[in-house]
Amino acid sequence: DGGITQSPKYLFRKEGQNVTLSCEQNLNHDAMYWYRQDPGQGLRLIYYSQIVNDFQKGDIAEGYSVSREKKESFPLTVTSAQKNPTAFYLCASSLLAGFTDTQYFGPGTRLTVL
Amino acid sequence: DQQVKQNSPSLSVQEGRISILNCDYTNSMFDYFLWYKKYPAEGPTFLISISSIKDKNEDGRFTVFLNKSAKHLSLHIVPSQPGDSAVYFCAAGGGGGSEKLVFGKGTKLTVNP
Numbered sequence: 001d002g003g004i005t006q007s008p009k010y011l012f013r014k015e016g017q018n019v020t021l022s023c024e025q026n027l028n029h030d031a032m033y034w035y036r037q038d039p040g041q042g043l044r045l046i047y048y049s050q051i052v053n054d055f056q057k058g059d060i061a062e063g064y065s066v067s068r069e070k071k072e073s074f075p076l077t078v079t080s081a082q083k084n085p086t087a088f089y090l091c092a093s094s095l096l097a098g099f100t101d102t103q104y105f106g107p108g109t110r111l112t113v114l
Numbered sequence: 115d116q117q118v119k120q121n122s123p124s125l126s127v128q129e130g131r132i133s134i135l136n137c138d139y140t141n142s143m144f145d146y147f148l149w150y151k152k153y154p155a156e157g158p159t160f161l162i163s164i165s166s167i168k169d170k171n172e173d174g175r176f177t178v179f180l181n182k183s184a185k186h187l188s189l190h191i192v193p194s195q196p197g198d199s200a201v202y203f204c205a206a207g208g209g210g211g212s213e214k215l216v217f218g219k220g221t222k223l224t225v226n227p
Contacts, residue, residue, distance in 0.1 A: 004157075035217075042118070042203060042217035043158070058214065090157050102148060103215060105157035 003027065004106035006091050011111045013078075013085075021076045021109045023091030032074035033092040033103060036060065043090060049074055050097030078111060085113045117141050118206050120218035128226055133191040135221050137204035140185065144216075146208035149178060149189045152201045152220070161202075162189070194225045 045058030063082025150158035
């Protein structure tokens with residue numbers, strides 16, 4: 001089965017700790033994305049990558065970092081510099097780079113910082 | 115500045131009737147529009163899309179209409195089913211100078227049996 005997996009589904013961390021959220025896809029998609037969703041809000045773009053070893057900041061990149069060493073993997077690190085890290089994090093991928101291709105989403109990771 | 119607006123936070127309809135979800139956008143450069151459906155604590159599921167060269171796209175019970183002059187799109191669900199109850203997001207992207215997909219805040223649809 002092809003798809004996007006995110007793990008874990010729920011994650012708890014203490015304030016001040018860095019945490020890495022996993023995102024893997026076996027769809028052979030070129031592009032991958034990280035979004036954040038807060039209650040009553042739309043999805044906001046954190047980072048995106050259109051090709052291996054390259055990534056770009058989205059609208060709210062401060063306090064986050066990413067890497068794209070493999071086509072199928074795009075992990076997101078939430079650093080202690082992120083002021084309000086508690087949120088629902090969504091990873092997505094699209095076959096083609098650029099934003100005119102349909103993005104498909106993973107199941108999400110709910111991060112709670114205590 | 116919100117480029118994609120879904121002005122109705124919620125909508126309630128009876129099973130079997132039509133659900134109409136609306137979305138307005140401000141950036142005339144957008145040329146690709148999508149609708150996603152989202153259940154709580156899950157990732158959004160792609161429903162249907164439309165490019166700016168068309169004014170209608172249909173897929174089963176779902177039809178998206180695009181009115182470029184009004185910068186308005188709508189999603190029609192006919193007939194509505196209880197399983198359609200979810201939050202629906204519209205998104206817009208593409209076009210010169212628009213390099214990301216912009217999402218609305220969502221409309222929560224409740225279909226009552």
